[in-house]
Amino acid sequence: MSGTLIVVLVLVAIVVVVALVLIGIYNGLVQRRLRVDEAWAQIDVQLKRRHDLIPNLVNAVKDYMGFEQEVLTQVTEARANAVAAGAQGPQQAAAAENQLTGALRSLFAVVENYPDLKANQNVLSLQEELTTTENQISFSRQHYNATVYEYNSSTATFPNVVLAGMFGFRPREFFEAEPEAMEVPTVSLR
Amino acid sequence: MASTFYSLQGANRRNSLLLMLSVALILGVLGFAIGYGSTGQLTAAMFVTTAAVIVAGFLSLISYYRGDSMVLAASKARQVTEADAPQLMNVVREMAIAANLPMPKVYVIDDSAPNAFATGRDPEHASIAVTTGLLEKLNREELQGVIGHELGHVGNYDIRFALLVGVLVGSIALMADVFLRWTWWGGLGGRGRSRSDRGGGGAGQAIIFVVAIVLAILAPLFARLVQLAVSRQREYLADATAVEFTRNPAGLERALAKIAGDTEVLEVANRATQHLYIVNPIKKFEERSKGMFSTHPPIVERINRLRSLHGGAPLTSTEAGSLANLD
Numbered sequence: 001m002s003g004t005l006i007v008v009l010v011l012v013a014i015v016v017v018v019a020l021v022l023i024g025i026y027n028g029l030v031q032r033r034l035r036v037d038e039a040w041a042q043i044d045v046q047l048k049r050r051h052d053l054i055p056n057l058v059n060a061v062k063d064y065m066g067f068e069q070e071v072l073t074q075v076t077e078a079r080a081n082a083v084a085a086g087a088q089g090p091q092q093a094a095a096a097e098n099q100l101t102g103a104l105r106s107l108f109a110v111v112e113n114y115p116d117l118k119a120n121q122n123v124l125s126l127q128e129e130l131t132t133t134e135n136q137i138s139f140s141r142q143h144y145n146a147t148v149y150e151y152n153s154s155t156a157t158f159p160n161v162v163l164a165g166m167f168g169f170r171p172r173e174f175f176e177a178e179p180e181a182m183e184v185p186t187v188s189l190r
Numbered sequence: 191m192a193s194t195f196y197s198l199q200g201a202n203r204r205n206s207l208l209l210m211l212s213v214a215l216i217l218g219v220l221g222f223a224i225g226y227g228s229t230g231q232l233t234a235a236m237f238v239t240t241a242a243v244i245v246a247g248f249l250s251l252i253s254y255y256r257g258d259s260m261v262l263a264a265s266k267a268r269q270v271t272e273a274d275a276p277q278l279m280n281v282v283r284e285m286a287i288a289a290n291l292p293m294p295k296v297y298v299i300d301d302s303a304p305n306a307f308a309t310g311r312d313p314e315h316a317s318i319a320v321t322t323g324l325l326e327k328l329n330r331e332e333l334q335g336v337i338g339h340e341l342g343h344v345g346n347y348d349i350r351f352a353l354l355v356g357v358l359v360g361s362i363a364l365m366a367d368v369f370l371r372w373t374w375w376g377g378l379g380g381r382g383r384s385r386s387d388r389g390g391g392g393a394g395q396a397i398i399f400v401v402a403i404v405l406a407i408l409a410p411l412f413a414r415l416v417q418l419a420v421s422r423q424r425e426y427l428a429d430a431t432a433v434e435f436t437r438n439p440a441g442l443e444r445a446l447a448k449i450a451g452d453t454e455v456l457e458v459a460n461r462a463t464q465h466l467y468i469v470n471p472i473k474k475f476e477e478r479s480k481g482m483f484s485t486h487p488p489i490v491e492r493i494n495r496l497r498s499l500h501g502g503a504p505l506t507s508t509e510a511g512s513l514a515n516l517d
Contacts (some may be wrong), residue, residue, distance in 0.1 A: 042287070125276065131330070132280035139288040139435075 025160050029169050032151040036172050039144035040090065043137055043175060047086060047097060050133045054079045054104075057126045061107075064117050068110050071103075078103040090144075091173040101134060141175050148172045206351045209420055213358045213413050217246055220362060220405050224369045227399030230392075246361040250354055257353040258309040258317055261466065265307075265458045267297035267319040274298070278325060278333070282318060285337045288435040289345050294318050303454035304328065307466035308340040309349050316344040323454065328445055335432055335442025336449075339468055342431030348424045352466060355420075359413045366406035373403065421465050422487045429492055433499055443496040450489040 058072055065072065078100040085096035108127065111117045118124075152171045155164035163169070218239050225238030253260075272279050279296060286293045294310070297319035304324035310316035318340045320333075328336065343349055429446075433439045449469040459471035465485035494504040 128277055128280065132277075132284060135284040136287055139284055143287070143290060 022163065025163050026167065029151075029154060029160060029164060029167075032147070032154055033169065033172075035147045036144070036151045039140065039147045040175075043090075043140045043144055044086075046133045046137045046140065047082070047093065050100075050130065050137070051079055051083050051086075053126060053129055053133065054100075057107075057123070057130065060120065060123050060126060061111065061117055064114050065110065071107050071110050075100075075103045075107050089173050090175040094174075094176045097137070104130060104134075145174050148174055203347065205420060205423075206347070206355075209416060210355060210358065212416070213355060213362070214243070214246070216409050216413055217242055217358065217362050217365070220365060220402070220409050223398055223402035223405050224365070227395060227402035228373075230395035242361070242365055246358055249357045249361055253353050253357040254311050254350075257357075258311065258315070258349075261307075261309050261463060262297055262317060262319060265299055265319060265463060267299045267317075270296055270298050275325070277330065278320065281330065281334050281337050282341075285334065285341045285435055288338070289341045289431075291316075291341060291345055294341070294344060296320075298322060298325070299456075299458060301456055301458060302326070303456040303471065304449045304452050305456050305459070305467045305469060305471050306336050306340055307463070307468065308343045309353070309466060310344065311350050311353060312347070313344050316349060318344075321456065323452070324449070327448060327452065331438065331441035332445035332448065333441075334436050335438070335445045336468055338432030338435040339428045339442060341435065342428035343424070346424065346427060346431065348428065351420070351424070355417050356465075359410070359417050362413050363410040366410050369402065369406050418465075418485060421485050425487055426492065426495060429496060430499070433496065439496045439500045439502075443493050446489055446493055446496075 054075060058076060062069075062072055078096070082093070082096040082100045085092040111123065111127075154160055155169045155171060221239035221242035222235050225235035226232065229235070270278065275296070275298060278298070282296050283293060291313045294308070294313075294316040295318070297317055299319055299321045301321045302323040304321055304327045306318065306320040306324055308316060308318045318337065320336070324333070324336065429442060432442050436442070446469060456467075456471040459467060461472070464470055464472050469489065470484070470486045490505055497504055
């Protein structure tokens with residue numbers, strides 16, 4: 001009688017302990033995934049802001065730039081690609097955003113050739129806004145990638161990997177650093 | 191590099207705690223020696239010690255919660271918003287993201303001498319103040335370096351250290367001063383003699399009395415020297431932290447040279463606030479303490495340390511010479 005009671009109690013205790021461990025693992029995974037989402041939201045806000053600023057910039061400079069319409073077209077196209085890529089996850093977005101960064105650098109290099117534009121208060125403040133969004137994206141990227149690394153490695157190690165598989169905790173994509181950032185933008189100066 | 195950096199930050203926190211404790215200990219010992227030396231009674235000694243600790247604790251509390259607003263008011267700083275100073279706010283936001291710290295309050299001081307400081311009790315209650323001269327004379331990259339340095343002070347809790355240790359060191363000086371004056375006038379007036387005639391402490395009390403006088407002379411000096419040594423070390427650490435945030439040693443390096451090379455005088459800075467600024471604002475050689483008594487490390491040494499971070503050559507002797515007289 002008391003023997004079976006002890007066996008039952010021990011079994012209950014084991015079940016409780018296992019359940020607590022599983023809950024702990026699950027909550028840990030959820031928390032890490034939330035951190036990734038938060039870090040991404042920070043980048044996403046800046047990306048959207050940049051996409052919103054670019055049409056204003058294009059409008060502000062297009063009348064001055066008779067010969068370099070090509071550069072403006074590049075920027076507009078790169079922006080459209082970046083907006084479209086935004087829905088396809090960080091990896092796609094990073095590639096498109098890097099193109100956009102390159103196109104913007106070319107545009108600002110061209111702006112340097114127009115004294116009227118360089119002195120234009122509206123253009124200057126748009127340039128400042130775009131510079132700060134670009135910097136904020138680049139400083140947020142490091143934080144985002146660190147949270148992704150932490151989350152991905154926690155889903156890939158035992159025993160978390162079992163739970164991660166059962167509840168669909170998939171690895172997240174990194175937001176890669178731009179390789180073009182190191183290169184000098186090539187601009188045709190006619 | 192990274193591990194060295196984080197261990198440096200950890201050592202920084204431990205040092206601060208150790209320093210706070212030792213300064214508090216000096217305060218207690220000084221209080222005890224004064225109390226026992228003057229009366230020869232243990233209860234009186236305990237009373238003076240307790241009173242000293244309570245007064246210092248009270249002053250620390252005031253400084254902890256109100257010190258930042260007092261410093262900002264004394265420096266005639268006004269808070270700015272996005273609309274007033276868009277670039278400054280943008281740069282601070284960028285650096286706050288890089289440092290993973292909340293956005294601090296941003297202030298501007300109307301003065302053409304370029305300089306900047308940070309204050310507050312923790313990163314959630316931090317303020318950064320820059321002069322209008324800094325905004326005019328520095329480009330964006332250099333401004334980023336300076337803001338990175340200030341947020342380095344915020345993230346390393348140097349701002350809390352500056353608020354609290356300043357008050358503790360001040361309390362020691364105040365207590366020592368009161369005691370020495372009282373002994374001087376009391377001794378001349380003969381009250382001291384009648385007291386020792388009456389007192390039952392005898393030789394033991396006399397020895398403690400002498401110890402108290404020696405302590406009262408040395409303790410403020412010692413406490414100040416330790417505070418300054420830590421303060422100088424923290425400037426190097428904040429420089430290194432700024433480079434970690436901006437990933438660009440050149441910006442801060444040029445900013446330091448520009449600020450130190452500028453000949454204008456910051457009107458609102460004084461001996462009480464000089465240690466807060468990124469570069470010592472007291473320009474006149476005679477008015478500025480040298481070496482052990484300095485709040486800041488030499489600017490040439492700071493620039494050379496930044497240069498070594500990106501593998502650059504140190505300043506040439508002519509370059510160093512033109513900056514050396516500004517230390």
